[in-house]
Amino acid sequence: MREVSPWLGWVDTLTGLEAKTRRTFEALDGLLERVIADHRRRRRPGPGGDGRPDVDGAGADDDHRDFVDVLLDVNEMDNDAGLRLGTDSIKAIIMDVFAAGTDTSSTVLGWAMAELMNHPDEMRRLQAEVRGAIAGKDADRRDVTEEHLDRMPYLKAVISETMRLHAPAPLLIPRETTEDTELLGHSVPARTRVDFRSVPFGAGRRGCPGAGFAAPTVELALANLLYHFDWPAPTAHGGGVGTPPVDLSEVYGLSVRLKTPLILVAKPWLG
Ligand code: HEM
Structure with missing residues (x-):
């Protein structure tokens, strides 16, 4: 107030x-x-x-x-x-990066799992990609690591589509032009809100500085979840025949998360 x-x-x-x-x-x-x-x-x-x-x-x-x-x-x-x-600036930077980096990454992971539960064909295709990418001698190590990620284009596509459908910070931090300006022959008045389409990490000078770090973090987490476990579909949430098993309703907070907590059964995969 x-x-x-x-x-x-x-x-x-x-x-x-x-x-x-x-x-x-x-x-x-x-x-x-x-x-x-x-x-x-x-x-x-x-x-x-x-x-x-x-x-x-x-x-x-x-x-x-x-x-x-x-x-x-x-x-x-x-x-x-x-x-x-100074110590205060160090504290502020730690808080800034911690707050900006944790909720966002875990939110994307939650949405990706929820969407995959509702799209079993895509789940199977992604799991086949992840497990195929570390077959052979690497399979002994039993962990997906950063070196494997280049062999997983579908994983990157799934995460990218997840962030398009459920950008964790959809409203970004508002941007507007500071003065009347001319762009490609069009005049843009001062205080015009600038709008993009899919920019999950924002853009420009205030865009997310952690984007390069966030991508492998989320990719590794999702790939490991899919490599080590199978994920039986949960019972549909009371909507009758044809209702997807996971309710994708959203709730707003610092980031946009699933309204109903995602509770799944993880069945260990032993290869
Ligand atoms: C999937 C994960 C992530 C998403 C979707 C995401 C998204 C965003 C978005 C949309 C913004 C606002 C940008 C804007 O207004 O244009 C932002 C800002 C920021 N992000 Fe991320 N982020 C992620 C992960 C991370 C990580 C892992 C870190 C740090 C390790 C981080 C650090 C920051 C910081 C420090 C800012 C504030 C930048 C400023 O001063 O304006 N983010 N992020």
Whole structure:
């Protein structure tokens, strides 16, 4: 309420929303403080004496460095760009990426599974592709890894179609022209809302910076689910003959998710 009509801010105090917001903030802030403090404790000067932080004593280019270490590097090291991030900025970036990256990816996975349950032929075709791509010597490893994904064009098509049908953030963050402009001979007035068709990751300067990371994440998760398990169709949701087994009604939140939780039985596939 405070954001929409500041003079009605007292309503938020009365309903307890303000106190709840503060408690949530303190819990999240405390968690981020602990994560950063934990990373700082594990870092110590590298053996080369170059001042580059070393993690777990395993050397400066240790694989175990994570996103928080990279942010702390920017904070702690001399860098040519003269960029230095304070602890508050580091916390804000972690929250931004965490919030933007988790709900969206798991939502796409949920929609893909729901659509596949309602399209058994496509499910069979995709499962055959996934299992075929890691047949032979790779089958011993019993896991789909990033190297296999190039052999799965249908998997990418399924995920792309899932995001076209159920873009997790369909309204994006609104864009409008800032001034009157001319485009290909057409005049576009200031404040015109710009509309695209299928842009699940948004577009332009504020487009999703995690798109390149999200694609293999969702592909790997879906491919592994389909490789290791068979998925018997659930009983139709009360709509009678011809009703698809999974109800695809949507509910809005930070991302658009399935209204009814997707509960499936996973039957392990032993090859
Ligand atoms: C399938 C998964 C994902 C989808 C569908 C998705 C979609 C989007 C969309 C639509 C936006 C708004 C873009 C705009 O307004 O034009 C966005 C923003 C953003 N995404 Fe993603 N995203 C996904 C995964 C990720 C991942 C894995 C990360 C990070 C690891 C991430 C980080 C971000 C960040 C930081 C922003 C805010 C960019 C800004 O400052 O405006 N996203 N994402």
